Amino acid sequence: MDTLIQIYTATHGWLFESLVLPALYALGFMDFAELAFDATEIFILGVVQLVLIYVLLRPLEAWFPAEHWADRKSVRTDVLYTMLHRLGIVPIGIYALLTPVVDGAEAQLRLLGYIPYGLEELLPWLVASPIAAFLAYLVVLDFADYWRHRLQHRWGVWWALHSLHHSQRQMSLWTDDRNHLLDDVIGGLWFSAVAFVIGLGPAEFVAAMLTIRFVESLSHANVRLSFGRIGDRLLVSPRFHRTHHGVGIGHEGARYGCNFATLFPFWDMLFGTANFAYRGTATGISDQLQGRDYGESFLSQQWLGLKRLAGRA
Amino acid sequence: MSTRSVSAWRWVGWACALWAAFGLASAQPQPGSQAPKSAAAAGAVAVVLNSGEGTVSLIDKVTRKETARVPIGKEPHHLMTTPDGRELIVANAVSNDLVFLDPVTGKVLRRLDRISNPYHIGFSPDRRWFVTASLRLSQTDIYDANTFKLVKRFRNPKAPSHMAFSADSSLVFITLQDSNEVVAIDLNKQEIAWKLRVGPTPAGIWMTADDRHLLVGIMGSDGADVIDWRKRAVVGRIKTGEGAHAFLGMGDGQRVLITNRVANTISVIDQTSLKVLETFPVPGGPDCMELTSDGRELWVTTRWNRTVTVVDMQTKKILSTIPVGRSPHGLFFANHAPRR
Numbered sequence: 235m236d237t238l239i240q241i242y243t244a245t246h247g248w249l250f251e252s253l254v255l256p257a258l259y260a261l262g263f264m265d266f267a268e269l270a271f272d273a274t275e276i277f278i279l280g281v282v283q284l285v286l287i288y289v290l291l292r293p294l295e296a297w298f299p300a301e302h303w304a305d306r307k308s309v310r311t312d313v314l315y316t317m318l319h320r321l322g323i324v325p326i327g328i329y330a331l332l333t334p335v336v337d338g339a340e341a342q343l344r345l346l347g348y349i350p351y352g353l354e355e356l357l358p359w360l361v362a363s364p365i366a367a368f369l370a371y372l373v374v375l376d377f378a379d380y381w382r383h384r385l386q387h388r389w390g391v392w393w394a395l396h397s398l399h400h401s402q403r404q405m406s407l408w409t410d411d412r413n414h415l416l417d418d419v420i421g422g423l424w425f426s427a428v429a430f431v432i433g434l435g436p437a438e439f440v441a442a443m444l445t446i447r448f449v450e451s452l453s454h455a456n457v458r459l460s461f462g463r464i465g466d467r468l469l470v471s472p473r474f475h476r477t478h479h480g481v482g483i484g485h486e487g488a489r490y491g492c493n494f495a496t497l498f499p500f501w502d503m504l505f506g507t508a509n510f511a512y513r514g515t516a517t518g519i520s521d522q523l524q525g526r527d528y529g530e531s532f533l534s535q536q537w538l539g540l541k542r543l544a545g546r547a
Numbered sequence: 548m549s550t551r552s553v554s555a556w557r558w559v560g561w562a563c564a565l566w567a568a569f570g571l572a573s574a575q576p577q578p579g580s581q582a583p584k585s586a587a588a589a590g591a592v593a594v595v596l597n598s599g600e601g602t603v604s605l606i607d608k609v610t611r612k613e614t615a616r617v618p619i620g621k622e623p624h625h626l627m628t629t630p631d632g633r634e635l636i637v638a639n640a641v642s643n644d645l646v647f648l649d650p651v652t653g654k655v656l657r658r659l660d661r662i663s664n665p666y667h668i669g670f671s672p673d674r675r676w677f678v679t680a681s682l683r684l685s686q687t688d689i690y691d692a693n694t695f696k697l698v699k700r701f702r703n704p705k706a707p708s709h710m711a712f713s714a715d716s717s718l719v720f721i722t723l724q725d726s727n728e729v730v731a732i733d734l735n736k737q738e739i740a741w742k743l744r745v746g747p748t749p750a751g752i753w754m755t756a757d758d759r760h761l762l763v764g765i766m767g768s769d770g771a772d773v774i775d776w777r778k779r780a781v782v783g784r785i786k787t788g789e790g791a792h793a794f795l796g797m798g799d800g801q802r803v804l805i806t807n808r809v810a811n812t813i814s815v816i817d818q819t820s821l822k823v824l825e826t827f828p829v830p831g832g833p834d835c836m837e838l839t840s841d842g843r844e845l846w847v848t849t850r851w852n853r854t855v856t857v858v859d860m861q862t863k864k865i866l867s868t869i870p871v872g873r874s875p876h877g878l879f880f881a882n883h884a885p886r887r
Contacts, residue, residue: 247851251811251832255851259789259809264748264767265706265725267808271851271874272599341684344663345700349643354620355660364601364618435621435641437599437873 242278250274269329272436276322279444284320287451291407300458300476300514303404312408314532319411320447328422336426352433371434371442372497378428379446380501382421383494387485392420394542398535401528403518405479407455410447414539449497454479458514466510467499473512474499480515481523592653593837593846593880595855596623596637597872603637604855604871605653608880611857611867617655619646625667625835626877630674630692635879638665638679645695650881659695663688667709673716676734680707680721687721687730689737699737703730709751709793713776714758720776722749722763729763729774741779745772753794753803755818756887762816764791764805771805773821785821787814795836798884806833806847813847813858827863829856835877838884848875 254270263270318324343350353370354360360367386396395417402409413421429439453475460466460473470493478484478493485491492509495501502508522528527547529535541547591608597616601623605615620639628635628650635650645659645668664681670692671678677692685704690697705725712719718731718740727747733740747767754761761774762785770791773783788807791814795804802824803816813833814826831849833856838845844866845858855875857867 243853247831247853251830251851255790255809255832259767262747262767264790264809267766268874337683337685341686341702344681344684344686345702349661349663352621352642354642355644358658361620362618433621433641433643435601437601438621 246275246278249278272440273322273326276326276440279440280320280322283444283448284316287407287448291452291455291457294457294459295407295455298457298459300456300472301404301516303456306404306406308402308404308530309406309408311530311532311535312402312406312412315411315413316408316451324411324415324418325422325443328419331419332422332426336423336430340430350430350433354433368438368441371432371438372445374432375425375428375434375442375446376495376497377501378424379496380494380505382424383496384507386417387491387494391543392417395420395539397519397542398528398539400479400485400517400519401522401535402479403516403522405454405456405476405517407451409454410450412535415536416539416543446496453496460512467503470495470497470499474510476517477509477512477515479517480513481518482520483509483513483515486520591880591882592651593855593878594626594635594637594648594650594653595848595871595875596626596877597853597874598622598624598876599874600872601639601642602872603648603653604875606855606869606871611869613869613871615653616872617653619655620644620658624876626879627668627670628879630670636668637877638662638668640664640666640681640683650879662690662695663697663700667707669710669712669719671712671716671719671734672714675716676719678710678719678721680710682706682708682724687732689732689734701732701739703739708749709764711752711754711761713754718776720752720754720761722752724748724750724766727767729761731776731779743774743779743781745774745781746784750791751793751805753796753805755803755821756796756800757819760818760821762794762803762805762821764793766790766792766808769807769810771816783821785816785823787816787823788812788826792833793835795838796885796887797838798840798842798887800887804836804838804845806836808832808834808850813845825863827858829858829865831856831868834875837878837880839880840882840884842884846878846880848878850874850876 250271254274258264386392395414398414399412453470453472455472457472461471466474474493492507493502529538538547593606593608595604601621602616603619604613607614621641623637623639626637635648637646645662647656664684665679666682667680669678674692677690679688687701687703687707689699708722708724710719710721717735721730728742729745730742731740745763746765749763750766751764761776763772765772769789770784770786772781775782787805788810790807790809792806792808803818805814811830812826813829815824817824829847831852834848834850836847843860845860847856849856855869855871859866
């Protein structure tokens with residue numbers, strides 16, 4: 235393990251010191267040095283994560299597929315989404331876009347005398363136990379994400395964007411990041427607000443997101459996999475989440491759908507939206523069966539999302 | 548389409564539950580009191596702030612080994628002793644608090660909440676004011692140094708970074724990293740006195756021992772700007788190396804060190820002649836420094852490599868490279884050279 239950490243540290247240090255930092259210096263962007271140091275790490279972790287999800291999840295898709303497809307053509311666009319997200323391009327772009335807004339708002343609150351109470355301030359023993367603190371963050375972030383997800387389905391304007399995610403009829407390990415960029419920005423604002431409320435730092439936020447994203451890759455995978463009667467109630471499984479993507483069930487039924495949780499199905503159980511009765515329903519959106527087009531390429535999907543938002547598609 | 552599940556995966560759920568239970572059970576009710584016995588006994592602990600992972604590394608200065616890594620709070624960047632030297636203050640920027648350590652053993656003594664985003668900290672020489680710079684929120688706070696009650700909060704766009712004081716404590720000078728300025732705040736009137744344009748991305752700032760000049764590490768360039776602060780003018784540039792960053796006096800009131808983060812070097816500047824006396828290599832992104840009281844060992848956080856580098860100041864050879872946590876920044880040990 236020590237050797238792996240040494241290799242990782244050396245790679246991160248070398249990449250930043252020999253390539254990124256000199257470039258920043260030459261371009262006059264040294265005020266971004268520390269952000270770029272973190273971004274370099276996000277890139278490396280993204281590469282590691284891509285390798286892991288491919289090596290671990292792709293064989294599962296091949297051995298235990300939930301659906302058999304004649305080809306994987308429509309999956310290719312999702313691969314592009316995954317690359318853009320996991321290698322840090324979209325998240326860093328959103329961070330750069332939102333940071334001035336979020337920090338500006340927070341600075342105004344500080345001028346009014348308000349300092350947010352972090353979780354550790356309310357539960358001081360968390361300071362001494364990073365693992366417990368991390369789990370606490372995951373629970374809070376997942377709770378927030380449950381409600382974000384419910385609202386994505388509940389509000390028509392938000393659904394106009396989020397429906398892009400559900401329009402994939404070949405749902406695979408690559409589908410998690412298939413989102414409209416504007417939806418990603420809204421998600422960034424949502425999580426920034428949560429991070430502000432609970433005092434979440436950037437390092438913890440990145441670690442939490444890596445964990446959440448990995449579970450999401452698994453839960454979207456084309457695998458007929460459950461964690462068992464109890465396990466399915468502890469962590470979102472591919473079977474549980476596939477029901478959420480099921481045509482006419484997951485996101486278009488009573489209460490605007492079921493199984494909204496990202497990590498912990500507990501939230502669905504608590505708020506009455508859990509559905510553990512898997513029927514193997516195909517994924518997608520009902521109106522696709524009537525011919526509604528959500529686009530094939532990245533650009534057409536993004537454009538059509540904006541048109542739906544404007545009520546013109 | 549089959550609905551058969553892979554039941555073995557239920558164990559993953561159980562494993563997660565057990566992991567969570569273990570994590571919760573291993574939580575300690577009190578932060579602190581984790582100082583290493585051997586190093587404490589030797590009275591020679593170096594405290595390193597791992598800003599990227601919210602911990603402090605405690606290093607036995609004799610063996611040059613990390614003996615403990617203790618959770619401290621989010622983004623600890625800088626640290627300094629209280630004016631009486633009895634406590635070492637660690638400023639946790641994201642946790643909005645100060646943690647007070649025993650400066651000899653590194654043991655956590657107490658925690659002070661509700662300090663807004665303290666990135667860099669400093670006491671005025673007259674011990675009256677405690678100043679914090681909030682780099683992320685572009686604010687500077689002035690606290691009563693005895694009570695730590697907030698007296699005044701200034702908007703200081705953009706990105707107030709490091710600070711230095713005039714000898715008479717009338718002014719605190721703060722670099723504004725993202726607007727390429729130095730701001731002077733009048734501590735008596737509690738108002739901004741003036742601003743001065745300097746080179747790109749100013750970081751560290753140092754008042755020369757004669758109280759005449761401010762040296763400013765220009766991270767976006769290759770040296771330190773020299774400010775005649777009474778004339779409110781930049782009067783020169785000392786070329787040291789690319790990415791000039793932080794300062795540390797060598798204790799003789801004559802020489803001051805400056806790290807050059809891009810060049811991976813450290814330069815020695817004469818505070819009177821304002822000339823570079825020598826420059827030596829320290830790879831890994833040298834940042835904050837601490838010098839032993841006998842002037843023989845220079846300890847440097849080398850940020851990109853997650854290490855502390857120890858340099859023999861006679862030969863300028865690297866004696867040790869000590870692995871620590873992520874993004875090590877502030878560094879302190881008790882028996883250091885005077886800061887002048």
